[in-house]
Amino acid sequence: MLQYDNTAWNFFALAWISLYIVPSWYGIIRKLYKATIGTSDQDIGAVARTSDEEKKAALLKRNAKGLKTLNQGFYVNLGITVALTCLAVYLSASIGEGGEVNSFDPFTILDVPSGADLKVIKKAYKKMSLKWHPDKNPNNPAAEAKFMMVAKAYEALTDATAKENYEKYGNPDGKQSLEVSIGLPSWLLDSDNRNIVLMAYLIIMVGVIPFCVWKYYSNSSKYGEKDVMYNTYSWYHHSLDESTLVKSLPETLAGSAEFRERNMPKDVSEKSQIQKLLSKVKSVMQKPTHNNPILIKGNVLLHTHLSRQTDSADLSVQYKEDLHFMLSKTNALIDAMISVCQHQEALKTALNCIQFGQNMTQACWNKDSELMQLPHFDEKLAAKNKNISLAEFLKLDKKDMKLDGLTEEQKQDVYKCTEIIPQVSVETKIFVDDDEDDNVYEGDLCSVQVKLTRDNLAEGEKAGLVHAPHFPFPKQEAWWIILGTKEGKIIDLKKIAKSDKSFTHDIKFLAPKQGTYNFDLHVLSNSYIGLDQKLAVELVSKDASVLPEYKVHPDDAELDDEPTLFEEMLNAQNVEEDSDSDDDDSDSDEEEEEGIKELSAEERKKIELQKKRQAAAGDDSDDDDDSSVEEVYAD
Numbered sequence: 001m002l003q004y005d006n007t008a009w010n011f012f013a014l015a016w017i018s019l020y021i022v023p024s025w026y027g028i029i030r031k032l033y034k035a036t037i038g039t040s041d042q043d044i045g046a047v048a049r050t051s052d053e054e055k056k057a058a059l060l061k062r063n064a065k066g067l068k069t070l071n072q073g074f075y076v077n078l079g080i081t082v083a084l085t086c087l088a089v090y091l092s093a094s095i096g097e098g099g100e101v102n103s104f105d106p107f108t109i110l111d112v113p114s115g116a117d118l119k120v121i122k123k124a125y126k127k128m129s130l131k132w133h134p135d136k137n138p139n140n141p142a143a144e145a146k147f148m149m150v151a152k153a154y155e156a157l158t159d160a161t162a163k164e165n166y167e168k169y170g171n172p173d174g175k176q177s178l179e180v181s182i183g184l185p186s187w188l189l190d191s192d193n194r195n196i197v198l199m200a201y202l203i204i205m206v207g208v209i210p211f212c213v214w215k216y217y218s219n220s221s222k223y224g225e226k227d228v229m230y231n232t233y234s235w236y237h238h239s240l241d242e243s244t245l246v247k248s249l250p251e252t253l254a255g256s257a258e259f260r261e262r263n264m265p266k267d268v269s270e271k272s273q274i275q276k277l278l279s280k281v282k283s284v285m286q287k288p289t290h291n292n293p294i295l296i297k298g299n300v301l302l303h304t305h306l307s308r309q310t311d312s313a314d315l316s317v318q319y320k321e322d323l324h325f326m327l328s329k330t331n332a333l334i335d336a337m338i339s340v341c342q343h344q345e346a347l348k349t350a351l352n353c354i355q356f357g358q359n360m361t362q363a364c365w366n367k368d369s370e371l372m373q374l375p376h377f378d379e380k381l382a383a384k385n386k387n388i389s390l391a392e393f394l395k396l397d398k399k400d401m402k403l404d405g406l407t408e409e410q411k412q413d414v415y416k417c418t419e420i421i422p423q424v425s426v427e428t429k430i431f432v433d434d435d436e437d438d439n440v441y442e443g444d445l446c447s448v449q450v451k452l453t454r455d456n457l458a459e460g461e462k463a464g465l466v467h468a469p470h471f472p473f474p475k476q477e478a479w480w481i482i483l484g485t486k487e488g489k490i491i492d493l494k495k496i497a498k499s500d501k502s503f504t505h506d507i508k509f510l511a512p513k514q515g516t517y518n519f520d521l522h523v524l525s526n527s528y529i530g531l532d533q534k535l536a537v538e539l540v541s542k543d544a545s546v547l548p549e550y551k552v553h554p555d556d557a558e559l560d561d562e563p564t565l566f567e568e569m570l571n572a573q574n575v576e577e578d579s580d581s582d583d584d585d586s587d588s589d590e591e592e593e594e595g596i597k598e599l600s601a602e603e604r605k606k607i608e609l610q611k612k613r614q615a616a617a618g619d620d621s622d623d624d625d626d627s628s629v630e631e632v633y634a635d
Contacts, residue, residue, distance in 0.1 A: 007094075007095060009185045010091045010094050010095045011095065013087075013091055014088055014091045014092065014095070017084050017087060017088045017091070018088065020081075020084060021081055021084050021085050021088060024077060024080075024081045025081060025085075027077075028074070028077070028078055028081060031070060031074060032070075035065060035066060035067060035069050035070055036065070036066070036067075039064065039065060041057070041061065044060050044061070044064040044065075044474070045060060045465055045473075045474025046058075046060035046061045046064070046474075047464075047465065049416060049417075049420060049464075049467065050375045050413040050416050050417055050467070050469070051375065051409070051410070051413050052375040052376070052413060052469035053467070053469045055469065056468075056469050056470075056471075056472060059472055060472075060473075060474065106152075106153035106154070106156045106157050106166065106172075107153075107157075109149050109150060109152075109153035110124040110125060110128060110150065110153050110154065110157075111124060111128070112124045118157075118158065121154065121157050121158065122154075122158075125150065125153075125154040128150045129147065129150055129151070129154075132144075132146040132147040132150060133147055134147060152172055155172050156172035159172070225336075225339070226332050226335060226336060227332065228258075228332055228333060228336040229256075229257040229258060231257035232256045232257040232258060232333065232336060233336060233340065235252075235255050235256065235257065236252065236336060236337055236340040237340055237344075239252045239255065240252065240337065240340055240341060240344065240346065240349055240353075241344070241346065241349065242344070242346045242348060242349060242488070243349075244346075244349045244352060245352060246352045246355055246356050246359070246366060247286045247366060248286055248289070249337070249352065249353065249356040250285075250299050250302040250303060250306070250356075251286070251288055251289065251290065251295060251299045252337070253298070253302060253326075253330070253333060253334070253337075253356075254294075254295050254297075254298025254299040254301075254302055254326075255290070255292075255294075255295050255298070256329070256333050258329050258333070259294070259298050259325075259326055259329075260294050262322055262325060263294045263297045263298045263301075263322060264293070264294055265293050265294075265297065270297075273314065273316060273319070274296060274297055274300055276314045277300045277301070277304060277312075277314055277315065277319075278296075278300050280304070280307075280309055280312065280314065281300060281303035281304055281307055281309065284303060284306070284307050284365050284366075284367070285299070285300070285303045297322075298326065301319060301322060301323045301326060302323075302326065302360075303365075304323065305323060305327065305360070305363055305470075306359060306360070306363060306364070306365040307363075307365060308363050308470060310323065310470075324472060327360070327471065327472055327473065328473060330357075330360050331357070331473075331475065334353060334354075334356065334357040334360070335495070337353040337356075338350050338353045338354060338480075338493070338495075341353060341490075342490055342493045345488075345489045345490050346488070346490075347482070347484040347485075347488045347489060347490050348488055350482065350490065350493060351482070351522060351524070354480050354524045354526070355524075355529070355532075357526055357527075358524075358525065358526070358527060358528060358529045359529065360471070361466060361468045361471050361475060361526075361527040361528075362468055362470065362471070362527070362528070362529055363468075363470035363471065364529060369382035369383075369385075370389055370390040370529050370530035371385055371388070371390060371393060373390060373421075373467075373528065373529060373530075374390075374393075374414055374417050374418075375410065375413040375414055375417050375469070376406055376410045376413060376414065377414075380405075381402075381403070381404075381405065381406075384402045384404060385401075385402050389530050390421070390528070390529065390530035390531065391423070391530055391531055393418070394418050394421060394423050394456075395423065398415060401414070417467055419456060420464065420467045421456075421467060421528055421531075422454045422456055422457075422463060422477065422525075422528070422531065423454065423455045423456045424452055424453065424454055424455065424479075424523070424531065424533070425452075425453050425455055426450065426451070426452050426453075426521075426523050426533050426535060427450075427451045427453075428448060428449065428450055428451070428521060428535060428537055429448075429449050430446055430447070430448055430449075430537070430539060431446065431447055431449065432444045432445065432446050432447070432511075433445065433447065439540075439542055440511045440539060440540065440541055440542065441511065441541065441542045441543070441544040441547060442511055442512070442513055442514055442541050442542070442543060442544045443510060443511060443544055444510070444511040444544075445508060445509075445510060445511075446508070446509065446510075446511045446539070447506045447507065447508050448483060448506070448507040448509075448519075448521070448537060448539075449504055449505070449506050449507075450481050450504065450505045450506075450507070450521065450523065451502060451503075451504045452479060452481075452496075452502065452503060452504075452505075452523060453501065453502040454501050454502065457501040458501070459501060460501070461501060462499040462500065462501075463477045463499040463500075464477075464499075465477070466527040466528070468527060475526075475527055476497055476499070477497075477499065477525070477526070477527060478495055478496060478497035478525075478526040478527075479495070479496050479497075479523060479524065479525060479526065480493070480494070480495050480496075480522070480523070480524040480525075480526060481493075481494050481495075481496060481505050481507070481521075481522070481523055482494075482521070482522040482524070483507050483519055483520075483521055483522075483537070484519065484520050484522065485519060485520070486518060486519070486520065491507070491509060491519065492507040492509070494507075495526065511539070511541045512539075512541055513541065514541055514542060514543045515540075515541055516538065516539070516540050516541075517538070517539045517540075517541065518536060518537070518538050518539075519536075519537040519538075519539065520534060520535075520536065520537070521534070521535040521536070521537050522534055523535070
């Protein structure tokens with residue numbers, strides 16, 4: 001007997017709601033904790049190793065801590081969780097008042113006291129059956145179900161067999177293998193709520209669920225690798241080629257699809273503001289090739305960063321936020337540029353994109369000195385150290401550094417920075433795996449092993465974050481390793497983000513035809529300008545025909561002779577077919593014997609005599625047997 005059970009529904013709904021609110025509250029509390037007191041400065045990269053980094057560290061603390069760091073999705077989830085929690089509390093209270101899940105109790109169903117006499121039971125049954133009779137409640141499934149339960153309850157208390165079954169098994173129909181009640185609220189069966197239920201079902205099934213699926217698909221279909229939009233990749237493929245220069249890359253980056261909605265000018269007043277900024281950066285900015293307002297605004301903002309004019313009074317608060325947003329996407333987008341160059345096999349452009357990434361990290365542009373990456377260095381101080389690269393400056397003794405005009409504290413910042421910026425040495429070798437011979441032969445899988453060592457680190461020490469006080473986000477040090485041909489084609493390109501004192505990277509490829517080949521190996525920093533190294537790699541590929549003939553070991557030969565599982569199955573099938581053909585042959589033999597039996601006695605005697613002659617002559621040829629038989633028949 002099935003019945004709609006409100007208490008069972010409450011248990012069911014509470015269980016499903018708990019599956020959402022329990023982990024949701026855990027996530028909410030965890031995010032609130034991290035936004036207030038649970039995040040250390042080290043976790044967010046807010047570490048000031050020099051006085052130049054103090055401003056950046058303070059900015060990271062402001063942006064990475066506090067309730068303002070919680071996004072819109074957090075508050076939406078918080079509202080849903082609070083609403084479901086209130087519903088869970090209500091359901092819990094309903095369960096406490098409603099008691100246990102419905103069981104068959106005839107006294108409760110008839111609303112009579114336990115142990116009531118037959119007269120009271122009949123009176124209650126008559127009253128309730130009239131109340132819930134289907135004729136008086138047309139189109140009311142709940143009333144029909146209630147009427148059936150009343151009839152069963154009356155039967156359990158008046159019929160001897162039903163009463164015995166109820167007392168023994170708890171059910172008037174006897175022992176049941178399973179007792180079930182429908183865990184749905186009874187108001188679903190109320191005819192007054194039918195239209196509301198159908199409308200809610202229609203909205204959810206036809207509206208809400210398809211909309212959520214469409215929204216998810218439309219958003220996810222916009223993004224490719226590394227969460228970069230497909231339209232951005234398309235733009236890069238259109239803008240980048242083998243002749244692209246570094247000075248044109250800010251405009252290419254400004255055209256990324258991620259920036260288009262945000263950099264769209266909202267009103268006419270923005271035009272004058274962009275013109276003021278353009279006048280300040282025009283001297284270091286290449287003439288734009290596109291007249292699109294989105295590209296112009298993004299290009300101007302990026303050059304404002306590259307020329308270190310972000311504190312200019314002409315840069316509004318809104319524009320500072322727009323630039324901050326663009327810089328937050330810069331690392332991933334420049335990596336996407338490099339991947340497009342790798343796809344196009346444009347080595348020179350890939351090197352230019354890596355250099356552009358260094359410029360963006362250090363806020364230095366093409367004509368700036370490499371020493372501008374050091375704390376407190378300006379154009380005058382860099383001019384005093386003219387003709388000295390950053391790599392050379394790092395190796396100078398403190399007394400040889402020209403730091404005139406700096407205070408002792410500022411000099412300490414410079415010394416500290418020279419310890420942070422890596423001093424690297426690179427070693428290479430070519431080898432073939434599992435081959436004791438140092439020679440490389442045509443067709444071998446050879447490896448160019450690149451070993452990079454940070455000479456400024458002690459053994460076991462790890463590289464820290466990049467010293468980039470003008471880039472508003474923490475950045476981990478990494479190295480680009482590129483092997484290319486003299487003609488400018490890329491053989492391998494990989495970004496290695498290992499922080500150990502030394503690490504190795506193997507570039508594997510098949511050895512080309514016999515001859516001597518010269519390659520260029522580029523090792524470039526993802527963040528520092530002036531530390532790049534270019535090494536020559538020579539590969540001598542020898543003729544493989546001079547190698548001794550390879551002889552298969554007997555054990556390996558035996559293994560090769562063993563049939564595979566497929567061959568075994570195929571042979572088994574052939575055996576079955578052969579057995580069938582043997583049966584056919586035996587049938588033909590039997591037919592031949594039958595034919596011999598049908599011959600006359602004289603003919604049989606001739607055949608037997610011929611067989612004895614053949615046996616005496618020792619003739620075992622089947623063809624001869626056949627011819628002899630034919631001769632006998634001819635006789």
